Amino acid sequence: MAFVLLRRLGQALLILLGVAAITFVLLYALPADPARMIAGRSATAQTVASIRHELGLDQPLIIQFWTYLSGLLYGDLGRSYAQKTEVWTLIVARLPATLILMAAGITVEVVLGVTFGTVAAVKRGGTVDRLVMMASFVGVSAPQFVVALLLLYVFAVTLGWFPMSGYGSFAHVVLPATTLGVLGAGWYARMVRSAMIDVLNQDYVRTARAKGLSSRRIIFRHALPNAILPIVAMIGIDIGQFMGGVVVVEAVYGWPGIGQLAWQAIQQVDIPIIMGVTLTSALAIVTGNLLADLIAPFIDPRIRTS
Amino acid sequence: MGILRSLSRQPAALFGLVIVVAVVVLALAAPLIAPFSPDDQMFDGLTLEGAPMPPGGQFLLGTDTLGRDLFSRMLFGARTSLIIGIVANGIAVSIGLFVGIVAGYLRGLPSSILMRFTDLMMAFPALLLAIVLAALLKPSLWIVAMVIALVNWVQVARIVYTETRGLVERDFIMAERSLGAGHGRILLLHILPHLVPTAIVWGTLGIATTVLLEATLSFLGIGVQPPQPSWGNIIFESQSYFQAAPWLVFFPGMVILLTALAFNLVGDALRDILDPTQRGRG
Numbered sequence: 001m002a003f004v005l006l007r008r009l010g011q012a013l014l015i016l017l018g019v020a021a022i023t024f025v026l027l028y029a030l031p032a033d034p035a036r037m038i039a040g041r042s043a044t045a046q047t048v049a050s051i052r053h054e055l056g057l058d059q060p061l062i063i064q065f066w067t068y069l070s071g072l073l074y075g076d077l078g079r080s081y082a083q084k085t086e087v088w089t090l091i092v093a094r095l096p097a098t099l100i101l102m103a104a105g106i107t108v109e110v111v112l113g114v115t116f117g118t119v120a121a122v123k124r125g126g127t128v129d130r131l132v133m134m135a136s137f138v139g140v141s142a143p144q145f146v147v148a149l150l151l152l153y154v155f156a157v158t159l160g161w162f163p164m165s166g167y168g169s170f171a172h173v174v175l176p177a178t179t180l181g182v183l184g185a186g187w188y189a190r191m192v193r194s195a196m197i198d199v200l201n202q203d204y205v206r207t208a209r210a211k212g213l214s215s216r217r218i219i220f221r222h223a224l225p226n227a228i229l230p231i232v233a234m235i236g237i238d239i240g241q242f243m244g245g246v247v248v249v250e251a252v253y254g255w256p257g258i259g260q261l262a263w264q265a266i267q268q269v270d271i272p273i274i275m276g277v278t279l280t281s282a283l284a285i286v287t288g289n290l291l292a293d294l295i296a297p298f299i300d301p302r303i304r305t306s
Numbered sequence: 307m308g309i310l311r312s313l314s315r316q317p318a319a320l321f322g323l324v325i326v327v328a329v330v331v332l333a334l335a336a337p338l339i340a341p342f343s344p345d346d347q348m349f350d351g352l353t354l355e356g357a358p359m360p361p362g363g364q365f366l367l368g369t370d371t372l373g374r375d376l377f378s379r380m381l382f383g384a385r386t387s388l389i390i391g392i393v394a395n396g397i398a399v400s401i402g403l404f405v406g407i408v409a410g411y412l413r414g415l416p417s418s419i420l421m422r423f424t425d426l427m428m429a430f431p432a433l434l435l436a437i438v439l440a441a442l443l444k445p446s447l448w449i450v451a452m453v454i455a456l457v458n459w460v461q462v463a464r465i466v467y468t469e470t471r472g473l474v475e476r477d478f479i480m481a482e483r484s485l486g487a488g489h490g491r492i493l494l495l496h497i498l499p500h501l502v503p504t505a506i507v508w509g510t511l512g513i514a515t516t517v518l519l520e521a522t523l524s525f526l527g528i529g530v531q532p533p534q535p536s537w538g539n540i541i542f543e544s545q546s547y548f549q550a551a552p553w554l555v556f557f558p559g560m561v562i563l564l565t566a567l568a569f570n571l572v573g574d575a576l577r578d579i580l581d582p583t584q585r586g587r588g
Binding site: 015016019134142143144145240243245263274277278282286 | 442443522548552556571
């Protein structure tokens with residue numbers, strides 16, 4: 001177990017290193033010039049050159065990358081070009097908002113997905129099943145920003161139940177979390193349904209039925225715990241994918257999280273922040289997958305023995 | 307033709323198919339159907355206060371903030387979405403097929419290098435990567451297509467890899483090899499045909515993903531650039547006005563949803579028809 005864990009950790013580190021390398025090369029190979037961006041349109045070539053020198057951008061790419069990597073070892077993500085602050089401080093300041101949004105969104109997803117997926121599997125082939133499957137298709141096909149604007153229009157502008165944008169209270173979380181959760185719930189519902197159908201066809205479920213157990217007991221006590229494993233794996237993957245989705249949702253709702261930080265940085269070609277956010281997201285993806293793998297043996301003893 | 311008949315037997319798939327055909331026809335015939343030019347900022351396209359005209363009357367779906375006919379813009383926007391959908395997804399599926407087949411057929415170091423690279427791409431936050439690339443490159447229709455292709459090939463590669471791995475172990479490939487067939491012959495004549503269903507399914511499902519991604523990038527203002535209409539940038543342009551003129555957001559939004567839904571429904575039905583082992587699963 002310890003060996004497996006070490007190997008997985010090693011792989012995760014290699015993946016992060018790869019992500020850092022690719023992002024670095026992509027960002028510096030792109031035509032956007034951060035020095036010109038900072039200096040402004042009217043700056044002389046000399047000013048631009050001195051800024052470039054100051055930021056170390058005049059050095060060969062490989063040396064810049066090496067400097068960046070050795071900084072990473074000490075947890076140093078560099079300094080923002082525009083805000084002159086440590087990238088690490090900026091990210092840490094924004095992280096709680098995004099984590100709250102993510103936790104709320106995933107809760108909505110899992111609750112909706114597991115409920116409707118289970119109902120659909122139990123009533124397989126019926127009208128309810130068809131409706132749930134259709135709704136899940138609509139969910140996975142709906143553009144996030146349109147749903148965000150729709151919810152904003154109905155519940156904030158027209159009905160006035162929730163604030164338009166901002167951060168700070170429970171009411172602020174509802175709309176962005178619903179946007180993220182309702183759409184993702186489609187994937188969960190489909191997966192739970194498919195896993196539940198597999199489980200409900202197993203012999204031990206038939207035995208339980210033959211013993212005369214109530215269907216509620218069969219579903220909650222015997223079937224659902226065995227269908228929960230793919231959900232855990234899915235949450236692991238989801239944590240990573242959320243980081244992209246929050247850029248859009250945070251932009252619409254003015255949510256002061258990492259997504260907004262990234263979006264501002266992208267517009268200002270603030271490369272250290274973009275690097276930092278990409279690495280944070282990759283770290284989230286890798287950690288999410290790793291956690292899902294680590295939790296799996298505790299949920300399913302069959303994995304523990306093999 | 308057998309596939310078409312099976313498709314039309316499922317109500318959901320038939321619904322999807324009808325919408326897909328409708329969108330394609332409307333996009334192709336846009337210049338014939340559109341009542342106005344999509345770029346024409348009409349003098350009578352705005353109210354006296356300078357606000358967009360609501361739906362109904364002379365302008366079927368109303369006008370946008372610059373007094374252009376929304377219906378005409380959406381018709382031409384369909385072209386943009388479909389071109390990007392087909393080009394970006396075509397490239398993504400081609401890259402995915404190539405990487406997947408090569409990595410699945412070769413063994414040893416080249417195979418593991420390719421697959422580790424795919425793993426690496428899986429750890430990239432796809433949407434974030436697309437946003438960064440699209441924003442820092444000079445946005446245009448083709449750049450957007452390239453960016454989308456670049457983040458979307460990974461999933462196809464993984465699936466094709468697994469399938470190729472399975473195929474290579476099968477007896478008929480071994481038989482072919484013992485008859486003296488070269489790698490090229492085995493790959494092109496015996497492995498590739500087995501992957502056609504996968505390519506068709508992902509070619510269809512992927513268009514839904516691509517349409518959504520293009521709309522998202524354009525909505526953020528880093529996708530297709532106005533005045534060239536795209537469903538996403540119509541929403542981007544009217545976003546600040548949307549409390550007063552919500553139809554400017556919701557008509558294009560509905561069309562994006564319906565198009566993505568249609569391609570998803572058809573793709574899902576195709577998967578059921580072409581791969582019987584997956585039938586009835588989520």
